[in-house]
Amino acid sequence: MQTAKLLANLKDSLTEQWTQAVFASYPEKSLPFLKTQKDPFANPVASMIREAAAVLFDALAGQDMDVEKVKTALDRFVKIRAVQEFTPSQAVGVIYLLKPLLRKQLLPEMQKQLDAYLEVESRVDSLALLAFDMYMTDKERVAEIRVTEIRNQYAQLKRWAQHLNAQAPLGEFAGCGQS
Amino acid sequence: MAKLPTPQMLMASRPELPKESWLDTKPQFAPGSYCYSEKKETMELLHMPNPHDWDPSAEDWNLPENWEQILCDAFEERLEKHRSLKLFMDICVRCGACADKCHFFLGTNDPKNMPVLRAELLRSLYRRDHTMLGKLLGKKVGARSWDKQVVKELFYYAYQCTECRRCSLFCPYGIDTAEITAIVRELMHEVGLGTHWIMDPVKNCSFTGNHLGIKPHSFKEIVEMLADDCETVTGIRPKTPFNEKGHEILFITPSGDVFADPGIYTFMGYLLLFHELDLDYTFSTYASEGGNFGSFTTFNMAKKLNAKMYAEAERLGVKWILGGECGHMWRVVNQYMATYNGPSPANMVTPKSPITGTVFKNAAATKMVHITEFTADLIRHGKLNLDPSRNDHIITTFHDSCNPARAMGLLEEPRYILKHVCNHFVEMPENTIREQTFCCGAGSGLNTEEIMELRMRSGMPRGNALRYVQQKYGVNHMACVCAIDRATLPPLANYWAPGVNVSGLHELVANALVMKGEAKRTMDLRQEDLPNVDADEAEAEEGR
Ligand code: SF4
Ligand code: SF4
Numbered sequence: 001m002q003t004a005k006l007l008a009n010l011k012d013s014l015t016e017q018w019t020q021a022v023f024a025s026y027p028e029k030s031l032p033f034l035k036t037q038k039d040p041f042a043n044p045v046a047s048m049i050r051e052a053a054a055v056l057f058d059a060l061a062g063q064d065m066d067v068e069k070v071k072t073a074l075d076r077f078v079k080i081r082a083v084q085e086f087t088p089s090q091a092v093g094v095i096y097l098l099k100p101l102l103r104k105q106l107l108p109e110m111q112k113q114l115d116a117y118l119e120v121e122s123r124v125d126s127l128a129l130l131a132f133d134m135y136m137t138d139k140e141r142v143a144e145i146r147v148t149e150i151r152n153q154y155a156q157l158k159r160w161a162q163h164l165n166a167q168a169p170l171g172e173f174a175g176c177g178q179s
Numbered sequence: 180m181a182k183l184p185t186p187q188m189l190m191a192s193r194p195e196l197p198k199e200s201w202l203d204t205k206p207q208f209a210p211g212s213y214c215y216s217e218k219k220e221t222m223e224l225l226h227m228p229n230p231h232d233w234d235p236s237a238e239d240w241n242l243p244e245n246w247e248q249i250l251c252d253a254f255e256e257r258l259e260k261h262r263s264l265k266l267f268m269d270i271c272v273r274c275g276a277c278a279d280k281c282h283f284f285l286g287t288n289d290p291k292n293m294p295v296l297r298a299e300l301l302r303s304l305y306r307r308d309h310t311m312l313g314k315l316l317g318k319k320v321g322a323r324s325w326d327k328q329v330v331k332e333l334f335y336y337a338y339q340c341t342e343c344r345r346c347s348l349f350c351p352y353g354i355d356t357a358e359i360t361a362i363v364r365e366l367m368h369e370v371g372l373g374t375h376w377i378m379d380p381v382k383n384c385s386f387t388g389n390h391l392g393i394k395p396h397s398f399k400e401i402v403e404m405l406a407d408d409c410e411t412v413t414g415i416r417p418k419t420p421f422n423e424k425g426h427e428i429l430f431i432t433p434s435g436d437v438f439a440d441p442g443i444y445t446f447m448g449y450l451l452l453f454h455e456l457d458l459d460y461t462f463s464t465y466a467s468e469g470g471n472f473g474s475f476t477t478f479n480m481a482k483k484l485n486a487k488m489y490a491e492a493e494r495l496g497v498k499w500i501l502g503g504e505c506g507h508m509w510r511v512v513n514q515y516m517a518t519y520n521g522p523s524p525a526n527m528v529t530p531k532s533p534i535t536g537t538v539f540k541n542a543a544a545t546k547m548v549h550i551t552e553f554t555a556d557l558i559r560h561g562k563l564n565l566d567p568s569r570n571d572h573i574i575t576t577f578h579d580s581c582n583p584a585r586a587m588g589l590l591e592e593p594r595y596i597l598k599h600v601c602n603h604f605v606e607m608p609e610n611t612i613r614e615q616t617f618c619c620g621a622g623s624g625l626n627t628e629e630i631m632e633l634r635m636r637s638g639m640p641r642g643n644a645l646r647y648v649q650q651k652y653g654v655n656h657m658a659c660v661c662a663i664d665r666a667t668l669p670p671l672a673n674y675w676a677p678g679v680n681v682s683g684l685h686e687l688v689a690n691a692l693v694m695k696g697e698a699k700r701t702m703d704l705r706q707e708d709l710p711n712v713d714a715d716e717a718e719a720e721e722g723r
Contacts, residue, residue: 025190026288027288027289027290029290030284030288030289030290033278033279034288037279039610040643040647041608041610041611041640041643041644041647042279042285042610043279043285044285044639044640044643045285045286045288045639076643076646079635079674079675080286080636080639083632083633083635083636083639083674084286084287084288084636085207085209085212085287087189089189089190090189090190093186093189093190094190096186096190097186097187097190099186100187138674141673141674142631142632142635142674145631145670145673145674146628146631148670148673149628149631149666149669149670150628152439152440152441152666152669153435153438153439153666154391154438154439155438155439155440155443156401156404156405156437156438156439156440156443157391157393157401157438159404160397160400160401160404163404
């Protein structure tokens, strides 16, 4: 309970600092835009990062968070990071950037309850692992989409080829004017 | 002793601010971010300048020896030819209004994907040779010289722009970055740099007609298979008139809809609609690709491919052309046809609907009517018997394709039709539709599978808006009026909003169309069960 209370006080500062840390993984020249435009459709990447920050924090605080709910809230964030030009560690490893923040802000307050503090840190690990699984699913989906797209582009040609094959014997006669 | 990097170094390693200015940073050709190069033979066949083998990821692009001279001359020639280009080079005040309007910027957050900087890549070269200040002060005023890295950079960013024109909507001067991209692509072609996914269809469209290069008799057979499918669903086999002279109308649509899933269902929609109207029309096998792949390369190639439409209209002696659901075909027709290939052949007249008598005065110059204008007019005059409840399992939204929306203002007709054939229609957020529509992320020849990751991020703003209405209103369908969209939106939806189906408008029209003498419909055009048909009824139907 104590932990939750302490964390609650840190909510705004932690989510904001983590959001800024993730922003910092984008080119410097794009930062002013990422930071200022608040419309979720005019600045979707920032909106995805902020949505992720909020759910990460709630999960960290150990509130009763259903895994599916966490996943849904992280989904857009992981999806965009999976298709931007990041290494896997950069893409979802940014979740670990919560640790230095926690160590700086929460740990000093919890010197007497190290066990409870370590539990919070372990939740960061769980969240990162969860995100890695989602990241892999997204990567696999992109690969699968590539294959499906090629198949769909020629769908009708393939049917036609099969149709011709099925008619091959007739086709020979057709050439002799007996069709 | 070597040290392991800290987690922070691994994860949030934005490199220290580059010492050099943005003009000097170089693009990385990472797999998934660039299109494959075109084969030398294809370029030779098409008489493109300086055909050669090259690989975008290689250090050396094997440019012709005098590449710099070629590019400088070509640029100068374009500046003289297109007054608009010179204007675009001169008048940008770098206000930044366009900067955050590009889906490539929103998806990549790469500053050079801000339209203003995309244009600046070329403008910096313009400054050196064509402005007094640039000549005198060089770098200090943002001028720079050509070098091979600059060529790579131009290529890289010219193929990270879908020429969608969203940015120009927000520019107080109306600077059209799409036109700048088009010029950069032209320049690249001068030194033999083109992409496979664009040039191969260009070759096929030039020599055979359709974009896959399927021979005319086979093309016809494939269309006949679609007519057979129509019969399976409706009990009526629509006619498939090809290359017949003396009809009133020539129908031209993208050939993608003859080959690709789900475009084929839109094509079946056309066949059924025309059959029901007993329309006096023909297809042409040579002008069987409305989509102008040439427009992704050079103005001359666009002109050459576009010429087929009038040539066939003349040969077949039709009065006017009805055009199918396509994006860039309509951009070309609406903006360039008159200057490219006009005036229209003498046998053509201002289009008049044979069913309603409506005269399409807006098409007086081109003699080409968009199918949604045609169908909306039919519905308005009560000429179609429609049962929208057949589409009751669908909660649809509408994606405004960039070209029809921004290049011809086709905003109301598709919506009017959609509302008459579907009972459940939901719009996506306001700043993502109509004139402000977000591109599918893969137009202008970028819908090739090797850049799927790039497409998933550049299409994200569209995918994100779709996902929003999916979660909020249960949207499970997105209609569109562009063949490229029918190819690019399914993967995009599959990634960002899985569970949303994509179709053309006329697939939905034909599903709702109650035809004279049709068998009871139990399936839609995809041969999936219709809602509201009880199982016994369906079985009885099958057993009949
Ligand atoms: S909005 Fe127009 S004038 Fe302003 S930076 Fe963009 S292109 Fe230049
Ligand atoms: S035309 Fe479209 S893709 Fe190109 S810069 Fe403008 S907004 Fe971006």
